[in-house]
Structure formats: structure tokens, C-alpha cells
Amino acid sequence: MELVDFSIKVVIAVFGGFLIGIEREIRGKSAGLKTNSLVALGACIFVLLSMEFHGEQFVDHTRVIGQVVTGIGFIGAGTILQTGNKVEGLTTAATIWCSAGVGCLAALNMLEEVAIICVLVLMVNFGFTYLEKRFFPKSGEN
Numbered sequence: 555m556e557l558v559d560f561s562i563k564v565v566i567a568v569f570g571g572f573l574i575g576i577e578r579e580i581r582g583k584s585a586g587l588k589t590n591s592l593v594a595l596g597a598c599i600f601v602l603l604s605m606e607f608h609g610e611q612f613v614d615h616t617r618v619i620g621q622v623v624t625g626i627g628f629i630g631a632g633t634i635l636q637t638g639n640k641v642e643g644l645t646t647a648a649t650i651w652c653s654a655g656v657g658c659l660a661a662l663n664m665l666e667e668v669a670i671i672c673v674l675v676l677m678v679n680f681g682f683t684y685l686e687k688r689f690f691p692k693s694g695e696n
Contacts (some may be wrong), residue, residue, distance in 0.1 A: 556609060560602060562563065566657035566668060567660035571653045573672045576651055577679040585633055585646045590653040597622045597657030617656055626654040664668070 571594030572587055579586030603617035632648030652675045659668045 555606060563602060564595055564662050564665065565591065566665060567594040567657040568666045570594050570656035570660060574649060574653050574675045577676055578646060579598075584643065585644045586630075589629075590650060592654040593626065593650050594657035594660070596665050597626070597654040598661040599657075601658050601661035611695055622654055622658060626651050629631050639673065645679065649679065 571591035574594075575585070575587040575590030578590065600618055600622055601615070601654065604613075604615050607613045608615070617651045630650050633646045634641065634643040636642075652671060656668050656671055659665075659671065
């Protein structure tokens with residue numbers, strides 16, 4: 555792979571993770587700009603690395619993507635906390651998972667898809683939070 559192509563893909567992955575991390579950072583969550591950017595970058599790197607073995611015997615690129623999905627589960631699990639009957643961090647964990655997806659898409663040069671996913675994640679995290687508070691307030695919220 556040429557260095558320019560590699561550089562463009564990893565920069566897009568970092569930027570996509572950055573965009574996704576903005577909402578988490580604004581809300582003061584444990585995984586914000588840096589975490590989401592690094593998760594997207596890491597996913598991109600592993601997929602790009604696997605693509606370097608294209609054409610080799612016994613190589614299956616989809617296995618690397620599957621392992622990224624599994625591996626991100628460990629990071630996501632670290633953001634989930636349970637205190638009594640209350641569970642926090644599920645949205646942050648799901649957001650990290652989406653950042654990994656953005657990194658995989660960037661590696662595969664699916665740039666329009668990266669943009670769509672970033673917009674959708676921001677819409678869900680910003681828009682759905684508003685709708686939850688407006689129409690489904692929890693006790694103690696107005």
C-alpha cells in the first residue's frame with residue numbers, strides 16, 4: 555500500500571472517531587474524543603494490515619474485522635458500570651463500537667459510508683437524548 559493512501563485512510567478514521575467522540579466529550583463521558591479517535595484508528599490499522607496479505611493462501615480479511623468487533627467488546631465492557639439497579643455506560647460502549655466500525659469503513663475506502671455513520675451516531679446521541687428527556691423523563695427529571 556502506498557503511504558499516501560494509508561495516510562488518507564487513517565486520517566479519515568481518526569477524524570470520524572473524533573466527530574463521534576464530540577458528543578461524549580461534551581457530556582463529560584468517560585470515552586470522548588481521544589478514545590473514539592483511537593478506537594477508529596486502531597480498527598483501521600488492523601484492517602489495512604490484513605489487506606496487505608491479499609492473495610496469500612489461507613487469508614480471510616473478514617476474520618480481522620470480526621476480531622475487531624470482538625476486541626472492542628472488551629473496551630466497551632470497561633465503560634459499563636452497575637451501581638445497585640442502575641447501569642451506566644451502555645451508550646458510551648455502543649458509541650465506541652460504532653467508532654470501530656468507522657475505522658473499518660475508512661480502511662475499506664468507504665468514505666461516504668463513514669460520513670453517513672458519523673452523522674447517524676451524532677443524531678442518535680444528541681437527538682435521542684433530547685427525545686428521551688422530553689417524552690420519557692426519568693423520576694427526578696423535568
